[in-house]
Amino acid sequence: MHSAPFSVEVSVTSLSQENEYISNLDPLKADQLIHKLPFLNQKKDTIELVLLLVDIMPSMNEIHTFDKYQANAAIRDIGFLLGSLKRHQVEPVNIIPELEDKMNLMGEKSGLPPRDTLLHYTVWNPTDFRRRTYTGTQDEQFLIESVVVAMEPLVRCIILLRNLHLTSLSSPEFKIICQEIVALFENVIEGIVIARRKVSPSYFANELRFYFDPIILNNREYLGPGAVEMPMFVFDHLLWSSDCQDEEYRIFKETYLPYIHPEMRNIYLEFENKSSMVSKVCRLADGQVEFNSIILDSLKSLSSCCRLLKSFRMPHKKIAEEAYAHTKKQDLTFTTNENTHRNHGSGGYSTDILTHILNLTNQKIDMLEICISNFQAPESGRNISRN
Ligand code: HEM
Structure with a gap:
């Protein structure tokens, strides 16, 4: 059914080893210092935050010696300071101009x-x-956890979906791959369950999300590490x-x-x-x-994969609408430009985009369902050879 269009092999094992490797690194010797962060954020102590950032910031010479893993671990730790300063309305590059060259080199x-992403x-x-x-709160710990449980299974699903593109619809393997995707995707949905149960919508809306605001570097905005940076759209794409x-x-x-793993x-x-x-x-x-039951099974199992997206979205x-409803109440009293901006997620979108993506997903599911019923319909005049 398909020619093999890929030359690059992506291994899940190597990606999960990479996660562990980067997590273990502490190139800025920030392990102890960074624990002051929740306290400084609570006090809104921007002076101490700047001093901490200057303290952990590597020199250009040091950065030149970093490999990509050390660069990522360094970006991670600096990123916590950048998001904290921005949360308290300080644009980091205005205070530390050399930040730009340093972040650019690490980003390269x-x-x-040249800043932290959801991966970091x-x-x-x-x-x-x-x-x-940023805050040391249970809500934030669970927000991080909700993405951690979902990320690797989602990456596995994307790699399986790529294999599916190389698998014939009339091969029993097609259904097996779809079943693996369905099983793995349960963990992605589990991420949403954790967020729903353990992250207070009002705390998210009125505190946490401001740490993910965009920052300016190179005279443009770079988005913060919100969950919108999950590679869900790559799953959709395939x-x-x-x-x-x-x-x-x-x-x-x-x-x-640009914000997802290369x-x-x-x-x-x-x-x-x-x-x-x-x-x-x-x-x-x-x-x-020609109609046969293996192809029908393949089509039905593909439909199950599509429906997973609905169960996630x-x-x-x-959750998103509940959280943003909390902000809207406040906006009735304060209608400044900043609050208008803050009706939007870290990616700059309002919750309307979620309705739009869900509608598109549903349209495609419907299209596949129609195609499955046509395929099964006896009046279609197909040559029925059930194996
Ligand atoms: C308190 C919890 C959460 C809230 C309030 C929330 C809110 C939002 C909002 C407003 C957007 C629109 C884009 C933007 O940010 O500008 C969005 C997108 C997105 N979020 Fe969340 N989110 C939450 C938790 C999560 C979690 C735990 C995950 C994944 C495990 C996740 C995955 C996504 C994805 C993949 C998108 C892109 C849209 C899509 O593919 O449907 N979010 N979120």
């Missing part, structure tokens, strides 16, 4: 933007007593959206593309201008292949 080494905040953040947080014509969603995906970015780019899985199978099932949208 990391293959990511979550899977590259050490556990236990070495864990870095499954249903690489050939989706919706302009708003294309812009959304391209906004976050390996995930490569997979996304491999599928640029290619047919998505759903389009491919619908074309095949719409008359080009519906409760997630509810």
Whole structure:
């Protein structure tokens, strides 16, 4: 059914080893110092925050010696200071101009933007007593945890989906891969369950999310480490959206593309201008292949993969709307420009984007369901050979 378009091999094991390796690094010797952060944030002590940042900031010479793993561990720790200063309305580069050259050099080494991303905040953040947080609260610990439990399974699902593109619809292997995706994706949904149960919507809306605000470097904004930077849109891309014509969603995906792991970015780019899985199978099932029960099983199992997205997006949208409802109440009393900006997530979008993406996802699921019923319909005049 397909030619093999890939030359690069991405291994989940190497990505999870990388997570552990970076988490263990402390190139700025910040393990002890960074624990002052929740206290300084609570006091809104911007002077001490700047001094701490200057204290851990490596020299250009040191940065030149960093490999990409050390650069990422350093960006992680500096990132906690950047997000903290910004939370207290201090634009870091205005106070420390040399930040720009240093972050740019570390960003170049990391293959990511010149600031911290969701990866730095979550899977590259050490556990236990070495864990870095802005606030030290249980809510924040659980917010980090909700992404950690979801991230690696999602990466595995993306790699499996890439394999699915190379698997024939008439091979029993197709269904097996889909079943693996369904099983793994349970953990992604578990991330949402943790956030729903353990992160207070009002604390998120009125405190936590401000640490993820964009900062200015190189005369432009770089987004903060919000969960919107999960590679969920890469999963969408391979499954249903690489050939989706919706302009708003294309812009959304391209906004976050620089912030995801370079390996995930490569997979996304491999599928640029290619047919998505759903389009491919619908074309095949719409008359080009003879009916058989293996193909029907494959189609149904692909449909289960699509429905996973709904199981993630519906409760997630509810969490987001609940959280932002708390801010809106405040905005009735304070309607400044800043509050208008703050009705938006760390990625700069309002919760409307979640409704839009959910609608697009549902349209594709419906398209696949129609294609499955046509495929099964006896009146379609297919040559029925049930194996
Ligand atoms: C208190 C909890 C949360 C709130 C209030 C929240 C809110 C939001 C908002 C407002 C957006 C729109 C984009 C933007 O940020 O500008 C968004 C997007 C997104 N968030 Fe969350 N979020 C939360 C937790 C999570 C968790 C735990 C995950 C994953 C485990 C997650 C994954 C995503 C993804 C993948 C998107 C992109 C849109 C999509 O693919 O549907 N979020 N979130």
